[in-house]
Amino acid sequence: MIMASGPGPHVVIVGCGFAGLAAARGLRRTAARITIVDRSNHHLFQPLLYQVATAALSPADIAAPIRRILRGQRNVAVMLAEATGVDVPGKRLLLADGQLDYDILVVATGATHAYFGHDEWAEHATGLKSLGDALLIRQRFLMAFEVAEREPDEARRRAWMTFVIVGAGPTGVELAGTLAEVTRQTLARDFRHINTASARVILVEAGSRVLPAYSEDLSEAARQQLERLGVSVWTGVKVTDIDAEGIHIGSERVPARTVLWAAGVAASPLAASLGVPLDRAGRVPVAPELTLPGRDDVYVIGDLAHIEQDGALVPGVAPAAIQQGDCAARNIVATLRGRPRESFRYVDKGMLATIGRGAAVARIGRFKASGYLAWLLWLFVHILFLIGFRNRLVVMIQWAWSYFTFDRGARLITAPLREPLVESPVDRSAS
């Protein structure tokens, strides 16, 4: 028996991101027996994931075990398992190693990277969705400097010191700005043979401007702040190829050993098994009550849901996911009590994107800000919403520390060094 025991209906929630967690919490005072299924054992504070990738924070600072978060809620059982599909008519969630019957299903499995039909790029251009991704990116960029320090050939050294980030949405902008800062400040005194400040950080965007979800003046402010930090911003250019040694941007070949991917969103493959038409990104167009069209017992929420409101798509951001989780929980409660359900309405409280130290853009209602004020706002909001008091305190100290010292404590390569760093043995004798 895998489910929480009790007399109520069995609600299965797949995915414990912002949406799934909000749905579970919204059902805490009900008789529902809840099983929350996730393939990782932690809830991730995704907006700060780039800080782990750039070695400012440790995984434990931005993630908390799902079991700990929910241990006080006695009607929830947590299951670590990989969901592979949904048998909608049979009311069963299929797992890699079993299945799970449900009365009500909440699908909140989010999105992953899309390589626009070029899945072979995934190997060379790491995306940033999980803690594993973040640790891999950290390892790649730290290792790039280590190899550059030992590389005698000028052209090859340059390729190791070139970092290309594809996609200028919030994640791409955060990665580019922070990497530029790290190369120019944090690592500046650490190497003897290379000048880390000469590293190139290139942000590539197919659209005409960075942060396209923001107004044009804020986009322009973001670009200026990026360039001030040392980032080369290339807009209106398309990536045509990526391999282990570099990237083709338009007709130009840029030798670069580190390419990071922050473009394209593909909804979780679970959506395909729901038996309804999906949008171009694989998302599920849901009914106003957040249910699967034609089914009252399946909810789809978070980044996986396609919801139009006032002629635009509800954005894939944490506040929207949380609001959807809350709404789905209220609708499940309403159903259980025989009351009418409500239509979802996204309340846009604003948008914040950070670029680097003291650099950010913000929109709150009609109020717009950029630079230091926007950054302070970003800092305040993100620390406020971090899960768990301990994390908040530790993150605050680590940020204060790195703010005043330009230091990043988590600069660790934790995987063992198995292969030689450079391809051909070179005589490195001193003389």
Added chain:
Amino acid sequence: MIMASGPGPHVVIVGCGFAGLAAARGLRRTAARITIVDRSNHHLFQPLLYQVATAALSPADIAAPIRRILRGQRNVAVMLAEATGVDVPGKRLLLADGQLDYDILVVATGATHAYFGHDEWAEHATGLKSLGDALLIRQRFLMAFEVAEREPDEARRRAWMTFVIVGAGPTGVELAGTLAEVTRQTLARDFRHINTASARVILVEAGSRVLPAYSEDLSEAARQQLERLGVSVWTGVKVTDIDAEGIHIGSERVPARTVLWAAGVAASPLAASLGVPLDRAGRVPVAPELTLPGRDDVYVIGDLAHIEQDGALVPGVAPAAIQQGDCAARNIVATLRGRPRESFRYVDKGMLATIGRGAAVARIGRFKASGYLAWLLWLFVHILFLIGFRNRLVVMIQWAWSYFTFDRGARLITAPLREPLVESPVDRSAS
């Protein structure tokens, strides 16, 4: 050119543990050009590694990038590389991808686990030497409870909830005590189907008592404290086999899915290339000046060195390693200035071993303590010697937090869930 530039002799230090780091620092005011070679990019505060393995601390709390530690010391260059051997007559250090000429070599590559000729056990019985090891152990014990929570078969569940630690030296005692604490306190309210407090933690020791380096009364005190925490202590029994499903101890078979290895020390394989006879554990018996017998230009220090003093071996502990690093540096300086070198003499300041919350044993000179007082002493000493102010502060907060709440924030499985957790598909339908 890979070496620090300057007119002085080229000193190559292999290994940046306590011994190697002390040697590098001891040469800071000299004209020596130093290259420090390590296969990882960080110095590790090894005495707290078990805290990472048991999810109390993050890797960044107990490790610091070597480049950061030494960036103020302009006569040091840091090289991330794997040393494979030494060409003693040719005065060259051989690397996996090159070589490095030296005038003076300091070998401080330490020790690793020894499986007593049973290398096939390594796969099932994880040892604890690196951050990678610690993260693997963390993953294994957290995953064991996840699998147990979903395992319907009583006997198999019991095997997942049995943890065997082989070897009752300081590392084994720390791991056993902390694991018992975690199962009985931290995880107690997290699971719905298993009672984590019923997990078995077995500490196996071939010798007649735990912590054999301590006096008999302290050994006995340690055993009592372990048993109070819920550890079964089996002394005087030998491990005869380990496989994926269990362990043979003497003639008894214990089904256990998690076996940890804290027995046996084998010196780094680099020792074999030095061309001198080694002791049984592969360590290098050194001259009183810490040099390779017959060679003035090669020093061997730290856990790799075999040094007898007053009829006993100098122990492989951090203070001994630091004292050897200091002594080697002084002897190198003496040689450069044409002065006589000194013989190494270990000053034993005492020993400390922790067992769990408020449980430890200590010996300082003739003063002995066990229990709460010894634990406070242990805490004070370890926080004091942690590298870097930031780490000290963060670790202190995290310990205070987990002391008062019994919580461990770093309970994260960061590797992706790739394979099904249980072997055979089981119908886990609710009903």
